[in-house]
Amino acid sequence: MFETLSKEFEVKIFNYKLLYPSFLFPGKTQFDISGEVKKIPSERIVNSLHPFNWIRVASRINYEKPDLIIFDWWHPYFALCHFFISLFINKKLKKRSLFITENYISHEGHFIDRWLTRIGLHHANYFIALSKKVEDELKQNFKHKKIYRSELPIYEHLTGNAEDITSLKQKFSIAPNEKVLLFFGYIRKYKGLDILLEALNLLSSESDKIKLIIAGEFYDDKDFYIELIHKYELQNIVIMQNEYIPNEQVKDYFIVSDVVVLPYRSATQSGILNLAYGFRKPVIVTKVGGLSEFVNNESTGLIVEQPKAELIADAIKKFFEIENKIDFRKNIAEFVKSNRFNNLNEIINKVLEDSNAS
Incomplete structure (x- = not known):
């Protein structure tokens, strides 16, 4: 500003x-x-x-x-x-x-x-x-x-000079063929991380090919989310970085990710969404508050009608089915011009x- x-x-x-x-x-x-x-x-x-x-x-x-x-x-x-x-x-x-x-x-x-x-x-x-x-x-x-x-x-000032995807995946202990979801920013109940963890559990066999990076400081009870991870046996799927991510490290998390997931229970707008667009990364968002105003469905991302685990799981599955059929990066570049x-x-x-x- x-x-x-x-x-x-x-x-x-x-x-x-x-x-x-x-x-x-x-x-x-x-x-x-x-x-x-x-x-x-x-x-x-x-x-x-x-x-x-x-x-x-x-x-x-x-x-x-x-x-x-x-x-x-x-x-x-x-x-x-x-x-x-x-x-x-x-x-x-x-x-x-x-x-x-x-x-x-x-x-x-x-x-x-x-x-x-x-x-x-x-x-x-x-x-x-x-x-x-x-x-x-x-x-x-x-x-x-x-x-x-x-x-x-649109936050484009943090893109910096990135390592190549292969090096970044090695840095995060992610296999070359694994898909990467990103949940970024501080963790509070309204942001729906628990819904996303339940969605991963519902993906069953598909979850073996997926990694979820959780990058941000817990403003909620961390143990609640740890217990969910163990309950759903997601320890090998979830990569957790429980701290504020400084500007110079932000690019690594977004560049290594295929899609940014915002499973929010409520929202007005989101700096995380605009940060994702700065990296030209597609998003999966729930249709709550004003969040979906900033997403063109199946163009710049996917919109989920309600913050429910089964719907988030379906959206994740659908995204990986269509990601090579839709030029999300080009669509986002066009969208942010307005x-x-x-x-x-x-x-x-x-x-x-x-x-x-x-």
């Missing part, structure tokens, strides 16, 4: 110096440990927990006198932080507040989340929704606000026009 906006605008990023308190964060670290992160200039000045900090941040925004303030919203935990920062900015700037809404309600939200979300987004004048599902939720709950549509970008993120600067200019006219 910074690189795209900087082509046309002067951009300043106010980052978090405290994102989540450690007792609320299920992972090992909240910091990116990658050695090849693009260096985007930002100031770590926002403390998500400290009310006096919110006043100071708002004062700093007032001092900068921006033409537009963009808040990134993804979780109701930030409701009070966003509410008070947007409350304390001056009256003129209140009319220039845009919230990019990745999720409306978090994937595993509780009853209080809807209330917190309305508080956190209370001072928004404009919204950018990143999926039709979120757009519809915003229209229902903020009927008098202007809502624009965009998408997550990615709405490419129009971000056009949207921002439109928001500026509307805010100046109001």
Whole structure:
């Protein structure tokens, strides 16, 4: 986003110096440990927990006198932080507040989340929704606000220089003739890894020719998934990497894989899907939330009607039957040309026009 906006605008990023308190964060670290992160200039000045900090941040925004303030919203935990920062900015700037809404309600939200979300987004004048599902939720709950549509970008900056497939398969102890499924990203219940493991069990004889790579840190009870692997006797099929995958290693997991599986129980959109498309890898996704909006069935991937193990198993089987009949790579390359993120600067200019006219 910074690189795209900087082509046309002067951009300043106010980052978090405290994102989540450690007792609320299920992972090992909240910091990116990658050695090849693009260096985007930002100031770590926002403390998500400290009310006096919110006043100071708002004062700093007032001092900068921006033409537009963009808040990134993804979780109701930030409701009070966003509410008070947007409350304390001056009256003129209140009319220039845009919230990019990745999720409306978090994937595993509780009853209080809807209330917190309305508080956190209370001072928004404009919204950018990143999926039709979120757009519809915003229209229902903020009927008098202007809502624009965009998408997550296609992540092509991690492709790097890859080893050849044979070397990568040796690295992962995968036989040359074995097919590879990839489940990538942190593991939580809504992502349906347990459904995928059950699907592998249902594939029976076909599973002998398949390997599943699970690459990501467990935010759920790891033992639950280990027990499933043993229950279904999948120890020789599953390759598990229980850690955050740094940027410089991401390419190995995607390049060695034939298809990326997203057996989600719920979703708005997915950075994993856009990462797969960056590598021109097809996907198998469930038809939940806004996830299937970004897949052309039997063209850029396969869409499964419900997050059920038997349907996921059928889709995996079907994919390997048709993978040589459909040019998934070419279709994905064509599909990503229409990615709405490419129009971000056009949207921002439109928001500026509307805010100046109001």
